[in-house]
Amino acid sequence: MGRRSQDNGQVPLVPLKSLDSVPWKGVATYRALSYYFSLRYNWRPIGKYVGRVFEGFAVPPDPSEQRSPPTPGIPPAYSLVVDGFRGKRRYRLFYGNEQIMAAGDASNVLDRLFWHVNMEALFRTGDYLLIHSGSVVTPEGAGVLIPGASGSGKTSLVTALVGAGFGFLSDEAGAIDPVTGRLFPYRRAIALKSGAFTEFKALRPKRIPAFAPKSQWYLRPDDIRPGSAAQPSQVGFVFLSRFEKGEPTTLTEIGRAEAVVELMKNCVNISTYRGRAVVVLANAVRRARCYRLVRGALDEGVRAVLEATRAPAGGT
Numbered sequence: 001m002g003r004r005s006q007d008n009g010q011v012p013l014v015p016l017k018s019l020d021s022v023p024w025k026g027v028a029t030y031r032a033l034s035y036y037f038s039l040r041y042n043w044r045p046i047g048k049y050v051g052r053v054f055e056g057f058a059v060p061p062d063p064s065e066q067r068s069p070p071t072p073g074i075p076p077a078y079s080l081v082v083d084g085f086r087g088k089r090r091y092r093l094f095y096g097n098e099q100i101m102a103a104g105d106a107s108n109v110l111d112r113l114f115w116h117v118n119m120e121a122l123f124r125t126g127d128y129l130l131i132h133s134g135s136v137v138t139p140e141g142a143g144v145l146i147p148g149a150s151g152s153g154k155t156s157l158v159t160a161l162v163g164a165g166f167g168f169l170s171d172e173a174g175a176i177d178p179v180t181g182r183l184f185p186y187r188r189a190i191a192l193k194s195g196a197f198t199e200f201k202a203l204r205p206k207r208i209p210a211f212a213p214k215s216q217w218y219l220r221p222d223d224i225r226p227g228s229a230a231q232p233s234q235v236g237f238v239f240l241s242r243f244e245k246g247e248p249t250t251l252t253e254i255g256r257a258e259a260v261v262e263l264m265k266n267c268v269n270i271s272t273y274r275g276r277a278v279v280v281l282a283n284a285v286r287r288a289r290c291y292r293l294v295r296g297a298l299d300e301g302v303r304a305v306l307e308a309t310r311a312p313a314g315g316t
Contacts, residue, residue, distance in 0.1 A: 030057035032121035056187030106211035134158035137167035142236025143183035153243035167230025181284035249300035259290035
């Protein structure tokens with residue numbers, strides 16, 4: 001399946017003079033964790049594509065987010081502006097009235113938009129203790145945390161587990177309710193990097209606009225397995241996962257105290273929770289079974305997680 005553009009080129013785009021002069025084609029509102037924001041656009045194909053990527057964040061406009069009297073920049077508003085004609089277009093991203101990126105390649109501007117929203121959502125959210133972690137739910141309903149640094153293969157493992165029957169919460173963050181200890185969804189689109197394309201050929205989007213980012217596929221949970229979006233769950237398992245190409249796959253059970261230490265290392269909003277983070281994490285994993293997983297191949301890692309989560313409960 002080749003790349004196909006959604007650009008019909010039927011409506012010439014007006015050169016940008018100011019944001020007030022832009023003939024907007026649409027606006028949408030979203031909430032990513034605690035981060036409420038809007039996005040407007042003057043070119044429907046790019047608005048449609050972004051709407052698909054942000055589908056898990058879509059909410060109706062919330063009047064309670066509007067300040068009276070108005071406060072500049074609150075609630076946050078993004079603007080995607082395309083100016084010029086086909087072949088000579090320029091793509092611009094604004095945050096409020098400030099231009100934060102402009103380029104002749106739309107994919108670079110979209111990458112910046114998706115990155116910016118993700119970072120703002122993670123660092124503005126105080127409702128949840130956030131762990132840099134994949135998070136899924138077993139078929140039996142137990143929450144699973146898969147913390148790890150960038151490049152540790154979290155997204156590939158999460159994608160494969162969802163395909164194997166697990167429910168999807170996030171490939172980016174484990175969102176823990178500080179009161180109940182439950183694991184909540186952060187349903188941004190799964191960002192599958194180009195290095196994993198060959199392992200997930202069947203998931204290649206059927207229609208990829210020519211302007212879409214080329215280094216990643218953005219997949220909705222239903223693109224992997226229909227009905228895979230999961231509901232909040234108590235944490236039942238923690239897998240400290242690391243990918244080591246060519247190494248044998250090993251799974252070693254560890255104590256909960258050791259798991260809490262590792263989760264603290266991956267805490268995103270530690271500046272908000274500080275010492276309370278230890279208490280929240282200890283409460284969240286108080287009944288969890290915790291493991292170190294070193295995987296040399298994706299299928300072996302999935303098999304190890306499947307076997308561990310199906311095994312009879314033991315004491316750690």
